[in-house]
Amino acid sequence: MVEPVKSAFRTVKETLKHKIVAGDWGPGDLIPNEVELAAAFGCARATVNRAVRELADEGYVERKRKAGTRVRTAPLRRAAFEIPVVGDEIAARGSVYRYEHLGQQTLSTPRWLKARMGLDHHGKMLHLTAVHYADANPYQFEARWINLAALPQAAEADFSLMGPTEWLIKTIPFSNVEMSFSATAADEELAHHLVCRLGDPLFLAERTTWWQAEPITYVRLAFQRGHKMTTRV
Amino acid sequence: MVEPVKSAFRTVKETLKHKIVAGDWGPGDLIPNEVELAAAFGCARATVNRAVRELADEGYVERKRKAGTRVRTAPLRRAAFEIPVVGDEIAARGSVYRYEHLGQQTLSTPRWLKARMGLDHHGKMLHLTAVHYADANPYQFEARWINLAALPQAAEADFSLMGPTEWLIKTIPFSNVEMSFSATAADEELAHHLVCRLGDPLFLAERTTWWQAEPITYVRLAFQRGHKMTTRV
DNA sequence: CAGTGGTCTAGACCACCCA
DNA sequence: GGGTGGTCTAGACCACTGC
Numbered sequence: 189m190v191e192p193v194k195s196a197f198r199t200v201k202e203t204l205k206h207k208i209v210a211g212d213w214g215p216g217d218l219i220p221n222e223v224e225l226a227a228a229f230g231c232a233r234a235t236v237n238r239a240v241r242e243l244a245d246e247g248y249v250e251r252k253r254k255a256g257t258r259v260r261t262a263p264l265r266r267a268a269f270e271i272p273v274v275g276d277e278i279a280a281r282g283s284v285y286r287y288e289h290l291g292q293q294t295l296s297t298p299r300w301l302k303a304r305m306g307l308d309h310h311g312k313m314l315h316l317t318a319v320h321y322a323d324a325n326p327y328q329f330e331a332r333w334i335n336l337a338a339l340p341q342a343a344e345a346d347f348s349l350m351g352p353t354e355w356l357i358k359t360i361p362f363s364n365v366e367m368s369f370s371a372t373a374a375d376e377e378l379a380h381h382l383v384c385r386l387g388d389p390l391f392l393a394e395r396t397t398w399w400q401a402e403p404i405t406y407v408r409l410a411f412q413r414g415h416k417m418t419t420r421v
Numbered sequence: 422m423v424e425p426v427k428s429a430f431r432t433v434k435e436t437l438k439h440k441i442v443a444g445d446w447g448p449g450d451l452i453p454n455e456v457e458l459a460a461a462f463g464c465a466r467a468t469v470n471r472a473v474r475e476l477a478d479e480g481y482v483e484r485k486r487k488a489g490t491r492v493r494t495a496p497l498r499r500a501a502f503e504i505p506v507v508g509d510e511i512a513a514r515g516s517v518y519r520y521e522h523l524g525q526q527t528l529s530t531p532r533w534l535k536a537r538m539g540l541d542h543h544g545k546m547l548h549l550t551a552v553h554y555a556d557a558n559p560y561q562f563e564a565r566w567i568n569l570a571a572l573p574q575a576a577e578a579d580f581s582l583m584g585p586t587e588w589l590i591k592t593i594p595f596s597n598v599e600m601s602f603s604a605t606a607a608d609e610e611l612a613h614h615l616v617c618r619l620g621d622p623l624f625l626a627e628r629t630t631w632w633q634a635e636p637i638t639y640v641r642l643a644f645q646r647g648h649k650m651t652t653r654v
Numbered sequence: 655c656a657g658t659g660g661t662c663t664a665g666a667c668c669a670c671c672c673a
Numbered sequence: 674g675g676g677t678g679g680t681c682t683a684g685a686c687c688a689c690t691g692c
Contacts, residue, residue: 196680196681210633211593215590222658223658231682232682233683234662234681235680235681235682237659237660237661238680240659251658251660252658252659252689252690253658253659253688253689253691254657254658254659254690255658255659255691256657257659269502357448357494366651366652367651368649368650368651368652369624369649369650369651370624371605371648372622373622387620389605389621389622389623391602391603391604399442415603415604417601418599419600419601420598420600428660428662429661429662430661454676456677464663467662467664468661470678470679470680471661473678485670485671485677485678486676486677486679487671487672487673487675487678488671488672488676488677489677490678
């Protein structure tokens with residue numbers, strides 16, 4: 189646990205947050221304005237501003253010019269997840285990471301993928317599959333498509349040595365990401381590679397990546413049975 | 422789409438971000454220090470500081486005193502989700518929200534729940550089940566436990582009129598939340614209420630809430646078949 | 655119109671930590 | 674030791690919007 193250093197704006201922020209979570213100020217209540225708070229805390233208005241602005245970013249309060257700052261009715265509306273590279277994630281758990289490249293082929297873009305990526309022209313995709321292991325256990329099955337129109341050099345890369353994620357990070361920047369999470373039933377391929385039964389419920393993460401409006405890659409990650417993605421706020 | 426107003430720190434931030442995503446500055450590169458940037462942009466150092474600090478918060482750069490500011494190797498590692506109240510979520514999609522209270526009973530705390538909440542003493546829990554509908558379709562099945570040791574007044578509340586989420590928000594503040602997401606197979610109860618087949622894969626969200634180290638409530642939300650939780654970064 | 659937050663400045667001191 | 678970011682101040686002007 190990292191103990192944040194003492195600083196005036198942090199003191200103000202924690203004090204105000206405490207008043208909110210403890211119920212001194214209830215949902216919908218107006219809190220004092222910045223000038224008053226600055227006087228009360230004996231600091232500059234800018235310091236109060238930073239404290240209250242961060243509380244607003246975190247969803248504790250709502251600010252409006254002239255109307256003032258009010259405590260939000262439904263706090264903690266936001267959950268943030270760190271999205272680690274799978275190898276780091278497994279290493280952090282103390283397991284040995286291993287990556288198995290299953291195969292790759294060049295295909296014309298399937299219709300569903302064109303829709304998902306917002307592509308309207310024809311073009312080739314490089315399709316890859318791989319399994320990520322934690323120690324001896326399959327941890328995640330990866331099915332990836334790389335847009336060869338945007339990244340022709342992917343056709344020449346050797347993904348048996350370097351995983352596609354790592355290769356992509358080193359090769360191209362990206363500006364937009366869409367992620368979604370859902371549940372799916374294990375089909376034969378998934379059941380085989382993740383060592384589970386046909387139809388088993390699996391946690392699924394999908395990620396589409398763009399670089400300045402140009403779709404780069406789509407990846408579908410199926411996790412081992414029972415996987416949970418957890419966060420604390 | 423909201424167009425953020427023009428402001429100096431935003432201009433600086435967008436300019437720097439563009440240099441990063443466009444690859445002018447590659448992963449690991451050192452970017453100019455705050456004094457240099459302030460001179461280049463013709464603004465105060467505090468303005469640059471805010472811009473770069475926000476980029477650091479968003480995971481684009483890494484800052485270290487004396488060492489300077491460097492572009493992160495794996496950017497966009499964080500995804501944030503808005504967690505709306507289910508009624509608002511459904512209303513926002515243009516559907517009519519309806520809530521059906523199925524039942525409630527007082528139980529002694531199951532062992533798995535004690536472990537999850539970090540409870541060591543014995544105590545009673547109020548257990549509730551409900552279904553949330555979007556128009557005529559079941560959207561989400563809710564199974565909730567409320568810690569009666571912390572909230573004895575829950576035993577007297579009438580949850581057929583007001584959903585437990587709403588009641589809790591109005592009744593007690595909370596300071597810590599743990600959320601997790603996974604996949605599960607529909608059991609008989611879920612299959613019946615969500616109108617799907619036994620064993621169907623369902624997306625599951627679980628949330629445990631504390632108020633100052635005291636566990637308040639645990640809720641398990643199973644979504645209709647095919648539900649996806651999506652975010653753009 | 656006037657009160658509130660939003661932003662900016664110029665300068666300052668300090669903590670951290672790499673060299 | 675010294676360079677870099679972290680924070681703070683006192684004051685200023687501005688933009689928005691409820692009254």
